[in-house]
Amino acid sequence: MRAGSKALIELVNVSKRYKVGEHTINALDNVSLTVKEGEFVSITGPSGSGKSTLMHIIGLLDTPTVGSVIFEGEDISQLTESKLAQIRNKKLGFVFQQFNLLERTTALENVALPLLYSEIPEREMNEQALKALQSVGLLEHAQHFANQLSGGQQQRVAIARALVNNPKVLLADEPTGNLDSQSTREIVEILKNLNKQGRTIIIVTHESDIARKAKRAIRLKDGKIIR
């Protein structure tokens, strides 16, 4: 699967407004965007430009104030919250800047978390979670608690968790923001390899050299796509 195949996610005239006291902030202003299967898209822009908001809307974590989001041909404004949760569970994987692992929980259990919310039998859960951990090179740390791991290792656990349900899209919000350069290189390498295997990757970053690794770069400013 290469870029150029069918559309996976479409945003049509999407705006997102927040009310902060008296003021209304236009986090996203009339954004239209199509992400196709197999793409590696980077979203960059200065802080406050709306790049995280854009990613949350693409990832069905948030809904737009105006405009529509179409995921695999389905308008998501018509879907219930439970249905959205199911789509996030099966088709989307998230990696956050803060890792968001459950402390005092083993790496393996963290990775298996999304499987708890799918209909996978318990026996297969461990198997799949171990496979995902292996793919990020952390098999030997499966029984370690999340808070015993280094930052780079934690983020790799988070990537394994995002991959465990074999999702179509991996969304990463500043995945290297809290990491040193060595760990950053490892994470970027993992993301590139995943894209080579045909996975759609959307990454929000403010580091231009990471953005350059992506095949398509989207630049935001004041809630608008400027490139």
Next chain:
Amino acid sequence: MLGVIIGVASVILLVSIGSGLRTLVTGELQGLGSNLLLVVPGELEVSRGGPAAGGGALGSFTTSKIKEEDVQKVRQNVSGIVEAVGVAYAGSSIRFADERKSIQIIGTTPEFPDVRNTSVAAGVFFSTVDVSKASRVVVLGSTVAEDLFGTSREGIDSRVIIGDVRYTVIGILEKTGGFGQTSVDDQVIVPITTLRQQFNLDNISFIYIQVERAQDIPMVTRDVQTVLAARLGEDEFTIIDQKEILSTVSNILNTLTLALGGIAAISLLVGGIGIMNIMLVSVTERTREIGLRKAVGATPEVILMQFLTEAVVLSVGGGIMGILVGVAGSLLVGRFITTTVNLWAIIVAFGVSAAVGIIFGVMPARRASRLSPIEALRYE
């Protein structure tokens, strides 16, 4: 969890101590018999110094000016009484084989069991013949019998030595379950004449007067006062109405129960607030976890179920452990003072803390489960 355990346990323990005390004291007082008047030596103010009465009376046994003739006069001259019984006390020891025990000896007449609301469990009580002949026979309190013979049923016809005089055991009283020196369980009873001979006494420590009808008590009290005052000075005797003691004591007990109930209610409240805070904080702290779980595909219902399950396990588990600790504590304390484990205390303490735990465990989880995953994840 600890909050729930402590809250539930302390309520159960406090209430069981309170109700135990109440049962004990009222039981003890009613065990004295009903419609009872007590003539004690010296001058006492019962209504004001209720609890001090026992101490004061004990102190004045030896200086008592009351004599057997006073008992006879009351019997003959006061109407409306069932019985008047004089009682003399002496302290000594009792011996059987190798067993030796310090005891209080009561010298009295055959009417004593009726007045004191007790009866013999084995053997017989002594008769008027024994009194007139000053027979060396003794009726043992049940605890005394247990200590000497190992059981409270055996020992009839045995020879025991009281002081340095040999007595024959003719009866053993049934257990009354009272406490301390005033309980007949710990005393032995001999004919009053025998006691006088042995200890060279000529006075009487108490007169028990059983009144026929409750409404006659004021009248009988007045008559007894008149009869006794003919020979004794005003300050040489006091008439105490058992009902007066009972009502004084039960007033104190009501206050005590109320105070203990108040303490229990406060500890339940404090425990409840503790549980509430723990649950609120721990669930609110986990708002980010809730956001994450939602992001990876948990529906609000699933989140709510998870937190409901956790709250139920914590509250119910903690509550059950609290009940165990509370009941165990009551039993432990019950070795020293009487406690009565109160079922209502268990139900209320458990119910309140479990409800508080579940409500305040689920409420913040419910709020968090309704946030969008992003809002929940951003929560600091």
